[in-house]
Amino acid sequence: MKTVSENMTKLREVHLDGVNLSSVSPLSFSKFAHLISLSLYDCNLHGEFPMNIFQLPNIQVIVLSDNENLVGSLPDFHNGSQLQTLHLYGTKFHGRLPDSIGNLKSLIELIIERCNFSGTIPSSLGNLSQLEVLDLGGNNFDGEVPATLGNLSQLKYLALGGSNFIGQLPATLGNLSQLEHFNLVGENIKGQLPSTLQNLAKLTYLRIVDTGLTGELPFWIGNFKLLESLTISGKFEGQIPSSLGNLSHLSLLKLYGESFNGMLPKTITNLTQLSYLIISDTSLTGPIPSSLYRMPLLTEIWIENNKFTGPLEFENVSSSPLSYLSIKNNHLDGQIPISVSEFPNLLQLELQSNNLSGKLQLEIFPENSELQILGLSDNNDLAITSSSTNSSVHKFDTLLLSSCNIGETFPEFLKTQDEIRYLDLSNNKIKGKIPSWFLNIGVDTLSNLILSNSSFTGWERAQLITLPWKNLRLLDLRLNSLEGSLIVPPPSITHFFISENKLGGGIDPLFFVIGAIGGFVIISKKPKWLANIFGRYLQ
8 A cells, every 4th residue: 555655646536445454554545635535434444544634625525434443533624625525433533523623614424423522512513504414423522412503504414312412402403494314312411302393394214312301292293294214212201192193104113211101192003104113111001002903014013011901902914014013011911812813924923921811722823824933921821722733733933931821731732843943931830741752842943942940850751861952052940840860951052050950860971061162051059079170160
C-alpha cells in the first residue's frame, strides 16, 4: 500500500470494501490529496486514522464503518467543505463533535453509531440543511437533544439510541416533515411524547424503547397512516389506544411495558398488513380476540408474560398463515380445542405457564403436520395422552411437557418420537424405571433430555453402562430416586446433572474421560478423591 500511495497520489476514488487491510497503516491514505471518495468498509483497519483526510478540498465520501480497531477523532471543519457522506459506524472514533460540524453544508449522511463519541450534541448540527440521514446511536453523548435538530428540513432518518441524553424531547422534532425513520432509546429522556410529533406524516418506522417517557400512548399515534413498523416499550401506561387499528400499512408491531393495562383493542384485527406481532411483559388482561389468529398475513404471534384470560378459541384457522404462535405465561384457562391442529403452517406452538386443563391427545396433529415445537409445560391440570403407538403419528422436534398431568407411568406416546431433539418431562409424577424402548428413541437426534424432579428409580435395561444418544449435550436427572452405579453419558455431553439421587456402587472409568472432555457435571455425595481429581467439573 505504501508503494501504491506514493505512485498513485492523483487517485480520486478508492473503494476497497471488504478487503483485509490489517497490515496497512491508515496513514497510507493521507497522501491521496485529490480524493473525492474513500470507502474502506470492513477492512480490518487498526491504528489512528489521519485527520487531514476529512479536510481534503474535494472529498465528498468517507466510509470507514465496521473497522472496530480503527481510532480517530474529528477535526475542525472549514467552510466550503464538499463532504456529503460520513460513515464511521462501528469504529473507535472518540471525542466531541466539533461545533464546526455545522460547516458541512453539503452533508447528506452522518452515521456515527457505535463509536465512542461523548459530550453534548452541538446546536450547529441544525445548520446541516441538506442532511437526510443522522444516526448518533450507541455513543456516550449527554445533555439534552438540541432543539435545532428541528431545523433539518430534509431529514428522513433519525436515530438517537443508546446514549445518555437527558431532559425532554424538543417539540421542534415535529418540524421534521420528511422524517420516515425515527429510533429513540435513552432511559434519561423524560416527560411525555411531544404532541407535535403527530405532524410526522411520512413516518414508516417508529421505535421508542427503554426511555423514561411516561403517560399514555397518545391516541394520535394512529395518525401515522404510512407506518410499517412500530415498537414501543418503557414506562408508558394505561390502555392501548384503539386508533392503532388505523395503521393500515403496519406489518410489525411490538408492545412491551408492565404499565400497559386494560384489554387489547379489537381494532388490532383491522391491521390487515400485519405479519409480526409481539405483546410481551404487560399487564394487559381480558380475552385474546380469536380473529387475531385468522389475520391474512400474520405469520408470527408472541403474546408472552401478560395477564390475558379466558379460553383458547381457534375457529376457522385452516387458511391461517401463522407459523409461530406463543401465548405462554398468561392466565388462559379451559381446554385446548381440537381445532389447534388445523393451522396448516404452524411450526411452533407454545402454551406454557397458563391454567389450561382437560385432555390433549397428540393424535390430533396429523402425520403431515408442520408442527415442530410443542410447549405445554406448567399447566398442572392438563393431561397429555395418546392412545396410539403407531409410527404414523406426527413426529415432533421439541416437546416441552414439564409440570403437566402425564401420569405415573412413562408416556408410551414417546415410542413414535424417533426424531425428537429436545424433550422435557421434568416435574411430573412419573414413577419406576425408564423403559428399554426409550433408549431407541432419537438415537441420532436427541440433544437435550430433562427428566428431573420425578420418581425414576433407574433404567429397565440391565447393566446399562453408556447411554446411546450420539448427540446428547444436556442430560438432567436431578431430584429422582435413581439407584445403582453412575451411568456414563455419551462423549458429546457438555452438561450432566445427577445430584439428589440414591446412587451408589462404582463409577466407570470411562465416565472420567468423558467428564474431562465435556463440561459441566453435578454429582451428589461425591467422594473427596473424585473432587480432588476433577475439581471444577464436579460441582
